[in-house]
Amino acid sequence: MSLRAGAAKREITTGEPNVVINDPLFAKALVLDDGGTRVVIIAMDVLAIGGLGDVKDDFMPKLRSRIEDELNIPGSNVLVNASHTHPQGRLLCDDAEQVERTLAAVREAMRNMTEVTAGSGYGYEDRLTFNRNLKMKDNSHWTVRYAFPCPQDSEVSGVGPIDPEIGVIRIDRLDGTTLAVVYNFACHLLVGVPERGVTANFPGFASKVIEENLGNGAMALFLQGAGGDILELFFKDVHRPRNCEPMGTMLGLSALKAVRAIKTKDARLNVLSEKIRLQRKTDIPDRIQTRLRDQAELLASLRSTSLNFKTFLPLYLKYALNPEYPSDYSYRYLQEQQIGSKELVTMDAHNRGNIDQYVRNIETMEKLIRIQEDVDTLRYHLALNEEAGEPTAEAEVQGIKIGGCAIITAPAELLVEIGLGLKKASPHEHTLVSAFSNGYLHYAAPVYHYDKGGYEVTECMLGPEWQQTYEEKAHEILRKLKGE
Known part of the structure; x- marks a missing residue:
């Protein structure tokens, strides 16, 4: 049997009064069936799939249960990804409607199934993002955040890597028109729009560019990548309005370039999904005390x-x-020098001393702001782990193979180096790392980051053991999908 597919979407934006909505949010569903395996890929314009924001922890089990019971598709074959668009207040419709509308999109996609071909490839876009973990001369990390100032330029030694690849899967009808495009990019969606209203952020604009250019009802589904430490380049810019539409246009055009270069053919499907347990942090109290000592x-x-x-x-x-x-025209200084006076020079020395001391106090204040934010964040995650009442957290690792392309998931904000490593080691022709999928366990940073003081480690509830446990399972699933 040939590959078949259908796509549909439903709006999930809040209907609350007095909420400014710049552009609507969607749950987009792509259903694939090769005669032996059915797969559902759902891309949602939301902050996270449970654990944070408007989507509650019971959303995934409720949605998967309904899909399994009503549509006869195994819940483990359903991938749900959060774009990680950040809220200005409430983003979404109420909890029950989120499930109903997302399920309705899947139902419609199944009703519209048609024979298709599939292909994959990579695009490239390096003009939009940077790694927000600045490398400091003392070998620590300073994370660029809105909540505290950037460090002194003289203390910065370098920047970390980004992932400029745009992973693309193209699904075509047999007449050659495009039914759907799945595209994957590592980023953080924070800039928003000038009115600061509800927005799908720049992937929303990118999807619009892709869909309008391809026409014929094509649907673009954005899958967030390993973007935990990847930020928009102009995030801290104070000289231009906060408007992500130009970035979205650039991303959309770069993705389109890749789409048009992809050749499609019949493709087979494979899905593997396994649960693992990830160790929770045990040293948060010690980290709090260290930061309080730094503060003192x-x-x-x-x-x-x-x-x-x-x-x-x-x-x-x-x-x-x-x-x-500094204090007057040059002739005043020259005149003083000529008559042997030092009044201006003495005053300048006194003023410079006061200026230098005030600047040192400002720099100290900026560091204190960062420490206070760190302490509050550490206390929040200590409370989360204590409330959980168990030393580990359950995590799902899911792999989906579509022809020569594999998607590997993580229920956390993977940092970019983790994603780059997964892709480099993957045996597949093309690999998409879909972080922020099927759950939410906050940040997941490389082990060597843990003693560098970056925000993602401070805001992380997982112990450093998580990396080996997760990567071993992800690599195993990628190999099994390949048949190795």
Whole structure:
């Protein structure tokens, strides 16, 4: 039997009054059937699949149970990915409607099944993102966040890697028109739109570009990649409106370039899904105490200054504008030198000392802000782990093979190096790493990050043992999908 597929979507945006909606959010469903195996891929414009935001923890089991009971598709063959678009308040319709509307999209996709061919490939886009874990000269990490300032430029030694690949699966009807495009990219969706309303963020705009250019009812499904530490390049920019549409247009056009280069053919399906247990962190109390000690040391380093901001700023600008003659024209200094006076020079030395001390206090304040945010975050995740009442957390690792392409999932915010490693080691021609899928366990960072102080490790509930456990299972599933 030839491969068959159907696609459909349902809007899942909140209907609450007084909520600004810039562009609607969708649950998009692609159903594939090769005669022996049925697969459902669902792409949702949501923050996370349970554990965070508007989607509750019981969404996945309820949706899979309904699909299994009503549509005769095994729940383990259903992949649900969160784009990780960030909220400005409530994003989604109520809990029961989320399940009903998503299920309705799957039902419609099944009703519209038609014979198709499939192919895969990679696009490339390196102009949109950067690794937010800045490498510091003391070998630590400083994470670029909205919640605290960036470090002093003189303390930064480099930036980490990004993943510029756009993984693409193209599904064509037999007449050659495109039914669906699944595309995968590692990013973090934070910039939003000028009105700061509800938005699918730049993948929403990218999907619109893809769909409008392909026409014939083609549907684009975005799968979030290993983007835990990958941020929009202009995230901290204060000189332009926060508007992700230009980024979405660029991503969409780059994905389209890849789509048009892909040749499709008949394809077979395979699915494997296994549960593993990931170790929870046990050292969070120690990490809290370490940060509190850092805080105490910084507080002790603060020293008195005669300036406040009102007097500091004009002085700082004046001395930066003309360091040689800051207080007056050059002739005043030259005249003083000629008559043996040092009044201006003495005043400048006094002012520079006050300026330097005020700047050191500002830099200390910026570090203290970061520490306070870290402590609050650590306490939050300590509470989560204590509430769980068990040393491990269940995680699903799912692999889906479509022709020469494999999708491997993780229920966490994988950092980019994990995704790059999975793709490099994969035996498949093309591999899509679909993080943020089938659940949510917060951040999942490489082991060597754990002592570098980055935000993702601070905001992580998993112990460093998670990496080996997860990667061994992911590599095993990728090999089994290949038949090795």
